[in-house]
Amino acid sequence: MSAPHVYALALAVLSVAYGLVLLGFVRGLRKLRHNRVRRFADWPSVSVILPARNESEVLQRTLLSLLEQDYPGTWEIVVVDDRSTDGTAEILKELSAASERLRFITVTEKNPPSPKKNALALGIRESHGEIIVTTDADCVYDPAWLRCMVSHMTPEVGVVAGLTVFDLPVEDVPAWQKIQWLDFAAQQFLAAGAAGAGVPSSCNGSNLAYRRTVYREISGFGHSADVVSGDDVLFAQRVSKRTTWKVVFSTAPQSIVRSLPAYTIRDVFYQRIRWASKGLSYRRSMSVFLFGMYSYYALCAAAPLTALAAPALLPALLAVAVWKTACDYLTLSAGCRIFGQRALLRYFLPFDVLHLMLTPVFGIAGLFVPYRWKGEWYRTATLPRGWKRSLVRVRRLVRPRRAAETA
DSSP states (O other): OOHHHHHHHHHHHHHHHHHHHHHHHHHHHHHGGGOOOOOOSSOOOEEEEEEESSOTTTHHHHHHHHTTOOOSSOEEEEEEEOSOOSSHHHHHHHHHHHOTTEEEEEOOOSSOSSHHHHHHHHHHHHOOOSEEEEOOTTEEOOTTHHHHHHHTOOTTEEEEEOOEEEOOOGGGSOHHHHHHHHHHHHHHHHHHHHHHTTOOOOOOTTSEEEEHHHHHHTTTTGGGGGSSSOTTHHHHHHHHHHOOOEEEEOOOGGGOEEEOOOOSHHHHHHHHHHHHHGGGGSOHHHHHHHHHHHHHHHHHHTHHHHHHHOGGGHHHHHHHHHHHHHHHHHHHHHHHHHHTOGGGGGGHHHHHHHHHHHHHHHHHHTTTOOEEETTEEEOOOOOOHHHHHHHHHHHHHHHHHHHHHHO
16 A cells, blocks of 8 residues: 555544544533523622733723622622733722722732733732632623623532633624634634533633632642643643542623734734643643644645645545534534524634644644743743754754855
């Protein structure tokens, strides 16, 4: 059997496995319809923890939206000013003076390894609620958001995640922004499906609630406290691995949070690198899963070259492409239907192509490419020592040649 035929056979087998995996996500999504909710006679106290760094342009909008919550129990907003240099502090002073529910504290530690986790940990220490709710400084909320999230805290539930979508005027943004919109939602649909299937692996820190007892049980952010990103994903994985608490994903429309997207392609690049950079800190099963997905996508991307080398395989490769596209569409349509986001599906085809090509690129680049976040440069993960040495050798060989060419 020739190499192209071996490749085509391997791709077909992996495509079947890929479809079965996505079927598992779809089944998990459907199970979310049966989420239990609780009507409290005495609603638990809640602390909303909101880290903010140089967010003066959006913070007032976020806090005014938060202050409109109709939560029937005792609750507070604790904003952590993470060394802001703009007008964030002035906004906080003004709003906290007008509302007893809002107070703020300021980070004094210089250059913590993970600024956001450091701010969250400080806010949690200074707060008092039985339920901790984390969010971001660029969000808006339904007035019933807190009540809806807490109502999912049945006795066996320790963590409640919610969907975050981009707050985009659909007709007035570039096409790439609309594709980013679907990509962001797609990641959360998979996270929701995994939670519904009983294997929680991801969530979004802009819309996350957990019991203070859960936070203490896993010692806060633990060994991942120094990883720049992952205050949400790594937290959910540690809860799943180290406790018996259940993690659920709310599908209620009132639990959806709207956030602002990255506004430039460069910012999107840095954002995706940051998300991928924590990959080496994932639990082993998650790392194996992602490696398998990246490998499968890379094989799919090589299909056009294989068709050129062996034209007889073109019908088989086209069948694989149709199969994968159909599996992707059915998975995303299930997520869009369950969360009421059907408008996203109109951008499916360009998203699916770009997702296939760029996912392995960002997954690998996150291991060694530095990124900019909140005005500072980071590089969370690093290449293995042997790879670093190889790159150094390549650079030493390439630089003299470039110098000679430009001389």
